[in-house]
Amino acid sequence: MSEVGLAVVGVTACNMQLGLHPFNIVGEKYLLAIADATQSWPLVIPALGHCPAEVVLSRLDGILFTGSPSNIEPHHFDGPASDEGTHHDPKRDATTLPLLKAAIDAGVPVLAICRGFQEMNVVFGGSLHQKLHELGGFIEHREDKTKSVEVQYGISHEVQIEPGGLLHDAWGRSSAEVNSVHTQGVDRLGVGLRPEAYATDGLIEAFSVRNAKNFALGVQWHPEWKALDSPFYTAIFEAFNKACQRRAASRVK
Numbered sequence: 001m002s003e004v005g006l007a008v009v010g011v012t013a014c015n016m017q018l019g020l021h022p023f024n025i026v027g028e029k030y031l032l033a034i035a036d037a038t039q040s041w042p043l044v045i046p047a048l049g050h051c052p053a054e055v056v057l058s059r060l061d062g063i064l065f066t067g068s069p070s071n072i073e074p075h076h077f078d079g080p081a082s083d084e085g086t087h088h089d090p091k092r093d094a095t096t097l098p099l100l101k102a103a104i105d106a107g108v109p110v111l112a113i114c115r116g117f118q119e120m121n122v123v124f125g126g127s128l129h130q131k132l133h134e135l136g137g138f139i140e141h142r143e144d145k146t147k148s149v150e151v152q153y154g155i156s157h158e159v160q161i162e163p164g165g166l167l168h169d170a171w172g173r174s175s176a177e178v179n180s181v182h183t184q185g186v187d188r189l190g191v192g193l194r195p196e197a198y199a200t201d202g203l204i205e206a207f208s209v210r211n212a213k214n215f216a217l218g219v220q221w222h223p224e225w226k227a228l229d230s231p232f233y234t235a236i237f238e239a240f241n242k243a244c245q246r247r248a249a250s251r252v253k
């Protein structure tokens with residue numbers, strides 16, 4: 001593929017302490033999903049706690065907001081304090097929350113996965129259940145950590161897909177099977193978000209932005225996991241990629 005017009009997609013990092021130093025890291029599966037499933041090029045966006053959004057967005061053709069083992073600090077959605085020892089990443093919050101809003105306002109294509117999906121809900125004024133499994137009424141959305149990674153990221157449950165949305169356009173069917181690797185979930189849906197898929201227990205598992213200037217989809221599951229092995233996950237990345245390629249093409253005119 002010629003490098004001229006190759007879409008460049010930002011991929012958000014986490015800020016994590018490894019030994020004596022903070023590192024900016026991103027799961028390789030997110031980078032591979034962009035490089036292999038979309039044939040765009042991934043560029044890591046560090047979680048330094050601030051980001052010159054206008055400059056960064058002007059150089060990118062899309063942004064993938066990744067999943068992470070950490071939780072958003074609950075003061076961002078007026079939630080009660082987390083349990084002691086909860087893994088937070090305030091530098092990521094301070095980077096991704098404003099960047100996500102700026103990207104959507106600027107019409108930069110956005111795909112938000114798991115923590116990224118939760119960030120998108122919070123940016124639009126939504127809130128999160130912090131421990132779905134303690135509430136009752138929900139199916140098990142967590143992975144079984146005693147099992148292999150293949151099992152943890154294997155198919156967990158079905159989602160019902162709303163007609164007329166981005167996801168339905170991409171997949172063309174009214175249901176799909178997804179993995180499930182999360183403890184938190186959407187409580188109050190952000191203003192201006194349109195539900196795109198529900199789990200069998202009614203939990204919102206995907207949404208898009210009503211009246212968005214460009215592709216803006218959030219999913220609670222992990223389509224980046226072996227994206228090319230699943231026609232459904234591939235379809236999500238293809239739809240995102242189409243929007244990124246359009247933006248890249250307009251840049252080289």
Ligand SMILES: N[C@@H](CCC(=O)NCCCC(=O)O)C(=O)O
Nearest residue numbers: 067068069070114115182183184
């Ligand atoms: N902390 C949140 C977010 C869950 C999430 O993003 N998990 C991903 C784990 C690591 C990865 O696969 O990148 C929650 O538990 O709800």
